[in-house]
Amino acid sequence: MSETLSELPASNSGPIQRTALHDTLVTRLRDMIIEGELTPGARMHESQLGEQLGVSRTPLREAIKFLASEGLVELIPSRGAIVKRFSGKDVHDMLIVLKSLEELAGNLACETATDEEIAKVRQLHDEMRACYDAKDRLRYYKLNQEIHSEICQITHNQALSNMQSLLQSRLKRIRFIGHEGVEKWAAAMAEHEEMIVALEARDGKALSKVLGRHLLNAWKRVRDAI
Amino acid sequence: MSETLSELPASNSGPIQRTALHDTLVTRLRDMIIEGELTPGARMHESQLGEQLGVSRTPLREAIKFLASEGLVELIPSRGAIVKRFSGKDVHDMLIVLKSLEELAGNLACETATDEEIAKVRQLHDEMRACYDAKDRLRYYKLNQEIHSEICQITHNQALSNMQSLLQSRLKRIRFIGHEGVEKWAAAMAEHEEMIVALEARDGKALSKVLGRHLLNAWKRVRDAI
């Protein structure tokens, strides 16, 4: 599944990108879930959704199966699919695991990343900082996610960034809602400052530590929103 | 997706289990991949596979999408699906992540598991030990996997056992092939003895440590088989 979040007009070199409808639908439905257009517990009517999106049931069903495997959707035999509802404990559990994964990523990234890759994270960080200053919450939020993903990417461990993005995607909706207050936001931003410093110093221990703390605090920041 | 590996005749209480064809196919195809009936790189012809299994293309395609999300299958636009081929680095990467997850599980399990749950792991362990003594490699292998899964289960952290089973399933085929020599097998068995002792003592640190070592060694045990 192609995971280009930035949705740029694909590079003009190389073979042109063929996209299948079911593939596009996966992305579309995922976004609808994350952005709350499809709320947890809501039934996903095949014919209705299909009509709404202008596709037939076949590719739609395929996309739903894909999302079911991703854990965003629950399949109920003979009764179709519903958007999965996560309990507080579920979210907490996911954050525990995500914490462990990102701690690992922090350690690995400092060893394996190239200077260019670290520079790219720095760039994302600076952009995010700008959004923080400008109080542009939406873009801040997206860049935040991207930074965490990128730290996993630069470990060059596919399995790791795969697992991370899976969990992150399950948590997106909750974190998207969790519009924390100003002081909490400031704390998160401060943690990110620590992160980028540790990464640029290639101090794996430190980066791992900050990431761990960051994710523990993430729970404090979202738990009220559930 | 129902994940009963033991395939017992479902309990007779409660509502009868409705199974959809696409769901059954997921399990079936997964087994075919793990057991090598479908080899890495092999194209999964829809009509042919469908005929072979006696189903139409529709539920088959749905199952394939599900497996693609699981990472066992790769979708190539307009060209169907192929069984994913994992490189040595891929396997190593997965084991690194699995190590991290199981270390976490080791720590959590000692805190959260009930005495009954620990007893169940002990039972599985004793069974596995018997298979080792009887040189029953296939059953040993299955029980081995089950023990690792169970240790994650008894953390009562759904996300954790979810991620673990995902990685484990990707690695199954490779470990299935990796028929290690007698001395390596003995070492693995010895590690398992350590594990069960640590678990029964509820010594999280120790269990975590053994599990970590066990998975590091797992790499040594399979790397030649790739």
Next chain:
DNA sequence: TATGAAAATTCTGCATACAAAATGCAAAAG
């Protein structure tokens, strides 16, 4: 008015049909 059975409707699950793309092959051109 409340209750419950039965009919009607809606929806899912699966198979089939059709369109579009890819693959293979053979003939023509160089």
Next chain:
DNA sequence: CTTTTGCATTTTGTATGCAGAATTTTCATA
């Protein structure tokens, strides 16, 4: 003899149709 081009075949991608399960509605009865 090699390469290229066009055609036939195969295979994927999407839509539609039909059977059966689930849900809702209707309507008779207490």
